[in-house]
Amino acid sequence: MTQPRATPAARTDSTQDTIQDRGNSDSAQAPEDAETRDAQDDTHSTHTARTPSPADLRRHLTTHLDEAARTWLEHALDEAAAHPGIHGPISPWELRLAEAGRRCGAAHADAARVLILHAARAGTDALTRVYFQGTADERRAVLHALPHLVSGPGALPLVEDALRTNDTRLLTAAVGPYAARHLAPHDWRHAVLKCLFTGVPVEHVADLPRRAHGDGELARMLGDYAAERTAAGRTVPEDLNRVLDLTESVTPAPGTDHPHGKES
């Protein structure tokens, strides 16, 4: 924790290096580009701006799952690829999606579920259905799958639903590359602020440097939040200043009227 700054406008030091480091993230590329990307660097981490492609996930699980789980997953993926769409009250691939946690283990459940959704070529309608019929774990996997499966903004209601929760696991998944591409400025700023409120590290916010850059309104919101924390005698999250640095170069609009809502 660090001491808050009085106003965002007081910031003068440059953050260009940081922006260059992260601003050219490939997370905004088309899904087909993600497919062919080399898997070397970050299939083991959720802490980078870069999202593993389905091919990355498949390689990772092939290496890490035990024999029984690997066999189960291969069957599930073949089945989903052969029989996508809706079949009866619960399609077989939706059943596989539900049971992926106990079949593959909690550590690999997200990846397995993203692969099943990908194999079933789930579109916005199917993703919406399984999201709203899913457990928190299944919902998280749907959010992770969005950048691979939905090209337009049609699945934004799922992101917005997740952002209304206070479950940090859902919040973390909601602020991925799909949100970076499609979330409107107001909603995106509130997503960043919610991460700060709930302690979701902002390194999970995809494409943060690009979207934060020059965002005076975000800077204003961050400054007000810092001031509110300071007035209450509380520390200011380190991440707040980090994001504030990324907004650099724009003076916040003065005198903006704004409510202070309590999250709950």
Added chain:
Amino acid sequence: MRIFDPHIHMTSRTTDDYEAMYAAGVRAVVEPSFWLGQPRTSPASFRDYFDALLGWEPFRAAQYGIAHHCTIALNPKEANDPRCVPVLDELPRYLVKDNVVAVGEIGYDSMTPAEDNALATQLQLAADHGLPALVHTPHRDKLAGLRRTVDAVRESALPPERVLVDHLNETTVKEAKDSGSWLGFSVYPDTKMDEERMVAILRAYGTEQVLVNSAADWGRSDPLKTRKVGDLMLAEGFDEDDVDRVLWRNPVAFYGLSGRLNLDVTGTEATHEGNSVLRGAPKDPHEPDFGPGDGEEPARVPVAEV
């Protein structure tokens, strides 16, 4: 003392309870779906409740280092309301979920034909989904209810060794045990069982297939009753292995029949980095935010404000 409370309604409890439970040794709970006090009027209301049992509540529990699973069912009381019965058709979608470790609470309330139908239907669903069943026994006309429950299980596709018959007492324990089912006892401040009677039953019937729960809910109840039974067992001459069997290994064995029990709460990494239940770290970093524990503190770093 490690404790698994096999029947507790945490949606009705506060974070103070989670804190006190962790401090008392509770590391795992099963939350059966049940009546909410206020009657529901539609399947939609059940769906939201089931979703909470599979979403928000396990998240809340994980904040306190407690593994949370649930059982899903149409409860006996609301099985009598025709507006609620259609939820039976939606249960299969829930019974495949990872965190669902049994069908329950099912059983009898007033022993009506509607309850007969719901019980039989849901015992079959348990058999179909490879799940055990948690069966509530009625508050009124208890022994007759127990007998009818045992008959219903016998007529079902579910073997009795995959059934936990709950809320037993001195009048019902023998016949329940003879049926081959697992034996559940709810220890309450005033009603059902108390610690002394519980220990007497353990002495008379042994610890095999016996589970003790607090069944704490929105009524007068105590989420620490499991610990109090463990303490009294030790004071009355049972050893630590007996206590561990009743308060940990038996519930693990019963719900483990589902093949879905995952007692590792470290799978919720994000909750350890952030927190949306605790509404901010204590203002003074030296101010304790936890009661004294008997083991390591849950691995969480409360930093956020909600």
